[in-house]
Amino acid sequence: MADETADQERRGFLKWLTAGFLALWAPAAGIMTASFLKPPEHGPRVGERMIRAGTLSSLAIGESRFVRHGLEPIFVVRLADQQVMAVSAVCTHMQCILHWNRDNSTFLCPCHDGVFDKTGNVLSGPPKKPLRQYSAEIRSDEIVVFT
Ligand code: FES
Structure with a gap:
């Protein structure tokens, strides 16, 4: 028991x-x-590459940074305090490398005077297509671009 x-x-x-x-x-x-x-909030997708594009704090609002990357360099533009975007630095007309004009925040093509706005839209000149845009985000103080 x-x-x-x-x-x-x-x-x-x-x-x-x-x-x-x-x-x-x-x-x-x-x-x-x-x-x-x-799924991750954002990260490289299959076939996508992640590029470190420098610190946010070293890029003033309204400024751009040229980022060398393979055959297609990129411009990162700081649009606002916590907003960046990335566009190709290659002109869509005949693939010349663009220059940043800080006076009016545009991209200028030295080959045939094509002009793009800071988001890559064609403003004038022979280019017919806007600049290719890339996904970009801010991680802590680092700008990351996905190509
Ligand atoms: S290559 Fe840029 S305008 Fe012609």
């Missing part, structure tokens, strides 16, 4: 221990599974 009571107490304790373990384990497993399945 005493053995049966001891067995029941042992079983009860083991049930309580198992339930406690599952109560702790299940939420942790759920959180880990959810974080694994959640």
Whole structure:
């Protein structure tokens, strides 16, 4: 009789221990599974490359930075306090490398005087297509561009 009571107490304790373990384990497993399945907010997609384009604090609002990158260099433009954008530095007319005109925040093409605004839209000249845009974001103080 005493053995049966001891067995029941042992079983009860083991049930309580198992339930406690599952109560702790299940939420942790759920959180880990959810974080694994959640897509990253933004990061390189398949075939996409990430380029570090310097610090935000070293780029004044309204200024641009030329970033060398393979065959297609990029301009990063700081539009506002926490807003940047990245456009190709290659003219869409005949692939000349553009220059930044800080006086009126435009991109100038030295080859045939094509002019693009700071977001890459054609303002004048022979180019018919806007500059290619790239996704850009700020991580802490670093500007990151995805190509
Ligand atoms: S190559 Fe830029 S305007 Fe012709």
